Amino acid sequence: MQVSKKIVVLGHFGVGKTSLIRRFVEDSFSDNYKVSIGVHITKKVVEISVGHEISLILWDLEGTDDLKTIRDAYLLGTHGVVFVFDVTRPSTFQGLNTDLEIVKSKMPSLPLLVVGNKADLVVKKDLEEVLSKNAIATDFLTSAKTGDAVNDMFLKLAKLLD
Amino acid sequence: MLKKYQEAYTTKNVQFVLTDLAGNILDSDQTFLPINKKGTIYDVHPFFYCFSSIATDLKTEVFFSCVHLNFDGKAYITDIKFIKKEEGVLIIISDYTQHYEEYQAIAQARNESIINGELIAIKNAELEEREKFKNSFIRNFSHELRNPLTSIISITKIISDTELTDQQQNMLSFLKESNANLKLLLDDIMSISMISSGRLVLRNNVFSLPQMVDLINFTYKARANESDLQFDIKTDKKIPEFVEGDRLRLFQIITNLIDNAFKYTNSGKVNLEIQFNQKRANKISLRFEVKDTGIGIPEDKIESIFESFSQLNQSSLKSKGTGLGLSIVKGLLHLMNSEIKVQSKPGKGSTFYFDIVLKQPIPNMTKPQVKMVAKKKETILKLRSDKKYKILLAEDDINVQTVLFKLLLDTKYFSIDVVSDGALVMEQLINNEYDLLLIDINLPNVTGDQVARLIRDFPFKNIKNIPIIGITAYAFEDNLKTLKSSGMNAILSKPFELEELIEILFKYLK
Numbered sequence: 001m002q003v004s005k006k007i008v009v010l011g012h013f014g015v016g017k018t019s020l021i022r023r024f025v026e027d028s029f030s031d032n033y034k035v036s037i038g039v040h041i042t043k044k045v046v047e048i049s050v051g052h053e054i055s056l057i058l059w060d061l062e063g064t065d066d067l068k069t070i071r072d073a074y075l076l077g078t079h080g081v082v083f084v085f086d087v088t089r090p091s092t093f094q095g096l097n098t099d100l101e102i103v104k105s106k107m108p109s110l111p112l113l114v115v116g117n118k119a120d121l122v123v124k125k126d127l128e129e130v131l132s133k134n135a136i137a138t139d140f141l142t143s144a145k146t147g148d149a150v151n152d153m154f155l156k157l158a159k160l161l162d
Numbered sequence: 163m164l165k166k167y168q169e170a171y172t173t174k175n176v177q178f179v180l181t182d183l184a185g186n187i188l189d190s191d192q193t194f195l196p197i198n199k200k201g202t203i204y205d206v207h208p209f210f211y212c213f214s215s216i217a218t219d220l221k222t223e224v225f226f227s228c229v230h231l232n233f234d235g236k237a238y239i240t241d242i243k244f245i246k247k248e249e250g251v252l253i254i255i256s257d258y259t260q261h262y263e264e265y266q267a268i269a270q271a272r273n274e275s276i277i278n279g280e281l282i283a284i285k286n287a288e289l290e291e292r293e294k295f296k297n298s299f300i301r302n303f304s305h306e307l308r309n310p311l312t313s314i315i316s317i318t319k320i321i322s323d324t325e326l327t328d329q330q331q332n333m334l335s336f337l338k339e340s341n342a343n344l345k346l347l348l349d350d351i352m353s354i355s356m357i358s359s360g361r362l363v364l365r366n367n368v369f370s371l372p373q374m375v376d377l378i379n380f381t382y383k384a385r386a387n388e389s390d391l392q393f394d395i396k397t398d399k400k401i402p403e404f405v406e407g408d409r410l411r412l413f414q415i416i417t418n419l420i421d422n423a424f425k426y427t428n429s430g431k432v433n434l435e436i437q438f439n440q441k442r443a444n445k446i447s448l449r450f451e452v453k454d455t456g457i458g459i460p461e462d463k464i465e466s467i468f469e470s471f472s473q474l475n476q477s478s479l480k481s482k483g484t485g486l487g488l489s490i491v492k493g494l495l496h497l498m499n500s501e502i503k504v505q506s507k508p509g510k511g512s513t514f515y516f517d518i519v520l521k522q523p524i525p526n527m528t529k530p531q532v533k534m535v536a537k538k539k540e541t542i543l544k545l546r547s548d549k550k551y552k553i554l555l556a557e558d559d560i561n562v563q564t565v566l567f568k569l570l571l572d573t574k575y576f577s578i579d580v581v582s583d584g585a586l587v588m589e590q591l592i593n594n595e596y597d598l599l600l601i602d603i604n605l606p607n608v609t610g611d612q613v614a615r616l617i618r619d620f621p622f623k624n625i626k627n628i629p630i631i632g633i634t635a636y637a638f639e640d641n642l643k644t645l646k647s648s649g650m651n652a653i654l655s656k657p658f659e660l661e662e663l664i665e666i667l668f669k670y671l672k
């Protein structure tokens with residue numbers, strides 16, 4: 001059996017957590033928004049270097065704007081975290097630094113990527129301006145719709161976990 | 163009654179699975195999930211990869227709610243409990259699909275409405291931003307146009323006073339008309355941008371309604387004659403002579419409506435009717451109604467005619483107009499807490515009407531504070547006195563400077579000195595004696611209003627009391643107010659006509 005690593009994908013609702021995972025796992029996208037409740041778990045095997053594979057167990061959590069309410073059981077045994085926000089909706093990133101504090105206190109010293117999704121909907125230069133104004137540092141700007149940076153993001157995290 | 167809830171919250175589907183601590187399946191009752199009894203729990207579903215970390219330090223039990231499991235193409239939403247037992251771990255999987263689907267529908271509606279609300283707020287903020295930009299753009303733009311237009315109007319005037327052939331005179335009359343149209347358009351654009359940016363302030367004063375009606379009657383009777391139409395005004399006997407309100411804006415509203423009626427009426431008549439609605443305390447409500455026998459407005463166009471730059475039927479445009487009139491009417495009435503209403507039948511005609519509340523002033527102050535349009539002839543006549551007036555013109559725009567200089571000299575009643583820097587004005591005033599100062603507000607170094615303040619604070623009477631007339635292209639209400647407070651006697655806004663200038667000059671020349 002391969003090494004398996006548990007990744008939780010967190011963030012406010014509607015930011016594209018489910019879409020990012022679907023793009024990564026099935027390479028598909030839908031414009032329809034179906035609200036996730038509870039948790040969906042999928043598995044994807046990735047090759048992080050030639051001949052070296054690990055399986056990622058992706059936990060797609062119900063979105064919430066109050067991260068304190070996340071059920072602790074969902075976070076048991078987590079190896080890595082992806083925190084997603086929606087670059088088109090300030091409400092999903094204005095409290096980002098506080099949100100990250102909460103995440104870090106729930107899961108201390110784990111690899112964590114901060115991801116701004118729906119980058120296809122904005123002009124990159126404007127976005128960078130907005131983010132820097134809000135003192136937000138991101139690891140990736142992704143688009144589940146076009147697939148931009150989605151694989152890179154998950155692969156990067158996989159390598160951090162290996 | 164409780165049945166539907168009982169169904170949602172109780173489930174027949176509860177599956178028991180027993181494993182050892184390594185995750186090997188010892189037994190499963192197969193209630194609803196076909197689990198391979200020979201395999202490990204890890205093979206059942208990726209969810210169970212969490213087993214290893216749970217099993218290692220499982221004290222009593224761990225509970226997961228709302229976990230989605232897919233089995234043979236079927237989707238279940240379950241609660242899963244891991245309980246420590248002698249043999250290893252007991253796993254209890256309860257199927258609450260129906261209950262959770264109801265919850266999902268609620269969450270769906272809630273999230274969608276929150277997100278929509280957010281997106282609408284963002285859109286509105288963007289629109290507002292764009293609207294703001296548009297307004298300031300329009301304002302600056304029309305301001306920039308005023309200076310050259312002032313020159314054009316003045317030069318046209320100068321040329322028309324020289325000797326010209328008939329053909330040249332003819333062409334010049336077209337030029338004049340175009341100038342007038344352009345000025346009208348600029349004024350309208352200014353009004354629109356002032357209304358929509360909230361810069362337009364209503365100014366209440368006591369005025370004579372019958373006098374205003376007379377003026378309207380006079381103006382439009384003539385116009386009706388020209389175009390073979392009939393124009394009549396009917397007013398209610400109960401309407402008081404003096405009322406308090408913004409005369410200028412009310413006049414603008416009514417004339418815009420009448421202009422519009424003329425524009426779309428080819429034959430028949432245009433009527434203005436003023437009705438008395440009611441009186442409460444010292445407030446009276448009046449209805450103004452402009453009725454025409456014109457081409458009418460199709461039902462589906464009624465909304466859009468009040469938008470800026472909408473022209474009902476481009477090809478049937480027979481007279482001048484900017485197409486902004488109705489949207490100005492709408493905006494002004496909105497400021498006055500009123501609303502324009504229309505009734506129309508295509509081919510038969512239209513009726514535009516609005517109700518407006520005006521104050522009725524207490525009797526002893528029923529003195530009109532706004533004079534009727536000045537009688538031009540008289541002022542020009544009065545100027546034919548022998549005295550030659552000495553005027554100091556402070557203007558930096560070389561075009562306007564030349565034009566004003568020449569215009570005023572041509573009347574032969576003025577002698578003029580020109581400076582183009584605000585800082586030089588005081589020096590000139592001290593060393594010479596002038597009857598009046600004509601000063602552009604936007605002078606380099608020291609602005610017109612700063613100069614005015616200096617002058618009004620000056621210790622010597624002959625300088626301190628000199629009449630000051632400001633010229634500005636920024637003809638905003640708020641701007642005019644601060645300018646007046648600087649001590650200027652009057653403000654002329656660009657572009658202006660020679661008559662206007664002379665009228666004002668004469669008013670303040672002794």
Ligand SMILES: Nc1nc2c(ncn2[C@@H]2O[C@H](COP(=O)(O)OP(=O)(O)OP(=O)(O)O)[C@@H](O)[C@H]2O)c(=O)[nH]1
Binds near residue numbers: 016017033064
């Ligand atoms: N244009 C664009 N739309 C996206 C992108 N990612 C997601 N969406 C859309 O955003 C909406 C929400 O996407 P989901 O993936 O369901 O979001 P979520 O974070 O899983 O939402 P919850 O499950 O409610 O927390 C859907 O309508 C998606 O089609 C993206 O990269 N670009």
Ligand SMILES: [Mg+2]
Binds near residue numbers: 063
């Ligand atoms: Mg989701």
